[in-house]
Amino acid sequence: MVEWESVLHDAAERVQEVRDKLVSAREGTERIGEGAGGDITMRVDQEAEQEIIAVLKQKGDVRIVAEEQGETGPKDARWTVIVDPIDGSSNFERGIPFYCTSIAVLEGRTLDDTKHGLVRNLVNGDTYYAQAGSYATKNGAEIKTSTLQNLREATVGIDISRTTLPVVKSLNVLIASIKRQMHFGANALETCFLAEGRLDGFLDIRGRIRIMDMAAGQLIAKQAGAVFSDERGGPLRPAISVKERFSVVGGGNSTLHAHILAKLKG
Numbered sequence: 001m002v003e004w005e006s007v008l009h010d011a012a013e014r015v016q017e018v019r020d021k022l023v024s025a026r027e028g029t030e031r032i033g034e035g036a037g038g039d040i041t042m043r044v045d046q047e048a049e050q051e052i053i054a055v056l057k058q059k060g061d062v063r064i065v066a067e068e069q070g071e072t073g074p075k076d077a078r079w080t081v082i083v084d085p086i087d088g089s090s091n092f093e094r095g096i097p098f099y100c101t102s103i104a105v106l107e108g109r110t111l112d113d114t115k116h117g118l119v120r121n122l123v124n125g126d127t128y129y130a131q132a133g134s135y136a137t138k139n140g141a142e143i144k145t146s147t148l149q150n151l152r153e154a155t156v157g158i159d160i161s162r163t164t165l166p167v168v169k170s171l172n173v174l175i176a177s178i179k180r181q182m183h184f185g186a187n188a189l190e191t192c193f194l195a196e197g198r199l200d201g202f203l204d205i206r207g208r209i210r211i212m213d214m215a216a217g218q219l220i221a222k223q224a225g226a227v228f229s230d231e232r233g234g235p236l237r238p239a240i241s242v243k244e245r246f247s248v249v250g251g252g253n254s255t256l257h258a259h260i261l262a263k264l265k266g
């Protein structure tokens, strides 16, 4: 029996040590190459992932889907662990204090099989964790999503980086209907802001979000009360693969989620 909660906390603690060491040495931003997910790998990404994988490798029957090294371990393993060692690497590179580590454990082959999720804010150490069937926590205390039901007052995280005109057009009515649109540059941590009610909604309809960005955060936010779908209101069914890209629409509650979807339809 693997005690996943303590395994994930242990792995995140080791990533924190790597980050702290590199920041105090003013290192970590050296570019090493390209990760399996297609983004630039910096030294901090590589060292953080190596620490997580070292912890996971002791746990036996595990398949690992990780941003830098890609997919390893037996295909028929009982557990699949999805790892983004540093989500928000470009914030790290620029000294913008918003990035995290994200680790999710699946027992099965779909996002709905996510059993444990942990996201750690590496700037201040805030640690978000949830287990399927239980409540979500931040630093051990229960968190809940926003109860706001009207779009006019809503602050919504929307990733519009490198977006195209058709996507801008689909977002036009929504953005005009809400109080504020935000994007901080680390989707896993942004999803945790949805979980604790700092954001009322979160979406990325560019078809570019990755399983590494979403697996842990969506479990944490769901256990805190959030509702997720694809951009048309259907279930999220991404393949569990480092190459997969998809869209996601999240609301702090079902009413706000429905309002967001309605505005996307125009």
Ligand SMILES: [Mg+2]
Binding pocket: 045, 067, 084, 085, 086, 087, 088, 089
């Ligand atoms: Mg990353």
